[in-house]
Amino acid sequence: MIQQDPEHLRQHPDFIQLVRRKQRLTWSLTLLMLTIYFGFVLVMAFTPQVLGQSLNGGATSIGIPVAVVVILLSFTLTAFYVQQTNQVLDPLVAKLEQEVQP
């Protein structure tokens, strides 16, 4: 396996770019997911009547579609992350591996 000097790798421009991109993707998506989930939870905790309101005047409350949307968004964000990582970040890692290979 590669026994690279970590300091050398750290200063590698490709590694710097990889870290920057990956961190940005990771933290922006994490923040988004936490906002969605805890946004829902806070509404549920402090103003439950908002979710209890009737949708279109029937028995179905607004909370039902909201819950389904939270589930759908969770999946969508997951899919987006996987797609981004496969298409953008993995090639960067592969390139980096090639370059540091002796």
Added chain:
Amino acid sequence: MKTSHLLLLGTGLLSSGAALAGEAATRPLNWNAIGMFLVFVLFTLGITRWAALRTRSASDFYTAGGGISGLQNGLAIAGDMISAASFLGISAMIFMAGYDGLLYSLGVVAAWPIILFLIAERLRNLGKYTFADVVSYRLEQSPIRIVAAVGTLIVALMYLTAQMVGAGKLIELLFGISYLQAVLLVGVLIVFYVTFGGMLATTWVQIIKAVMLLSGATFMAYTVLKHFGFSTEAMFAGAAAVHAKGQAIMSPGGLLGNPIDTISLAVGMMFGTAGLPHILMRFFTVKDAREARKSVLYATGFIGYFYVLLIAIGFGAIVIVGTDPAFRDANGAIVGGGNMVAVHLAQAVGGSLFLGFISAVAFATILAVVAGLALSGASAVAHDLYACVIRKGQASEREEMRMSRVATLVIGVLAVILGLLFETQNIAFLSGLVLAIAASVNFPVLFLSMFWKGLTTRGAVAGSLVGLTSAVALLVLSPVVWVGVLHHEHALFPYSNPALFSMTLAFLGAWVFSVTDRSPRAHTERGRYLAQFIRSMTGIGAAAASRH
């Protein structure tokens, strides 16, 4: 009665039929259920045999040699999450309280993106068998592994308890055998799966059960919707019309009156899921970080789909099961207890054949999840405690595997005992408590070890211990235990869900004890962060799969 006794004897798993319960007379035996369950058991034992031939090394035993594909692992993860506690427990909770039951579902689904973004790939890149591998990557082996193993064992045993209670109730109702015999049956089967088949058998049992449960739930939700002419509005209107709480079931607030309790439960659901050892270990069963990602994508899809189905199942049951006197006993309570609502619904919408199928699936679910839990507990004992701490990495592979099998046996026995002790608790609520502990003991330390350079051994140990003691102490002082179990007048801690507080304290503890750690060891540990960071980012040097 006689024949059922013989049948169980025939499986070779129950030898004492002395007390075939008297209640069985009120509950006719369902031959479809027994037949389908036996088919499942025989099939899974066949798989165990197949897996046993392929389980030679420690890597095979703990991680199926890293040869599980992303789709397979995604199904197995989904199988772990859609357990009996969630299938029976959440549908029961929706049946009882309506909308509040959904919070349990959403927390589990929303945890998966977070696990993907923060944990899955890094775990695969840094670890080999257990999450303690990751935490101890640049920290001192012994103290970290002891603490992580204790965290794993507590979580696994408490979760086992929740599952065993569900198993006992279900089989008691279905087979007419006693609770004790039911719990013993589960104990024996899972010890068999895990000791002989290791992770490979455990994963395949989980995959088969996940497919069965997803199909069964799809059919149930479909027939429920059909019952209401495919109008969800008609379903919700019907539920609100017949439920004792009326339209209030469509809005939050019935079960969790207190905002802080709601937030604390939500914190526990999300970060507890990310700290469950039997889930975390699944990321080591795939080839690399890419497959780990793929597993999460599949898992999130399946779990999300299942919980959407549960909405229809739960609300549909309010009308279909709730208004049918056949499912209520003389006092008006649900036959077999509140957790049996989903099983009754199966009978109502699909007749006794489908009841048999769902009962067999629910039982299979318990077996599969309990097997995974037992394996994660056994890994903690054999790999972390025995091989790494006691033998300092000098144990041979044979010795380590023998220890893991002994540990599985002990955990099986403990699971039976705990199942008997906690017979009367609501099982979904027990899972909630487990998540609070996982969120406070495992998650903070795992997260900090991967993302914070400053974490030292002292900080990690302190953080885990603070998380554990505060979670347990707050639980004991909460209304659930202090009033509900110990029968005191008032709870000393007002909230039933400690996660918000105990997790914060764990993070705080880890931080304080790390930044004040000026020892030379701490200095070296911080210095090793860079190498760990590079490997977690790129996977260069990660443990490879043993075969493909």
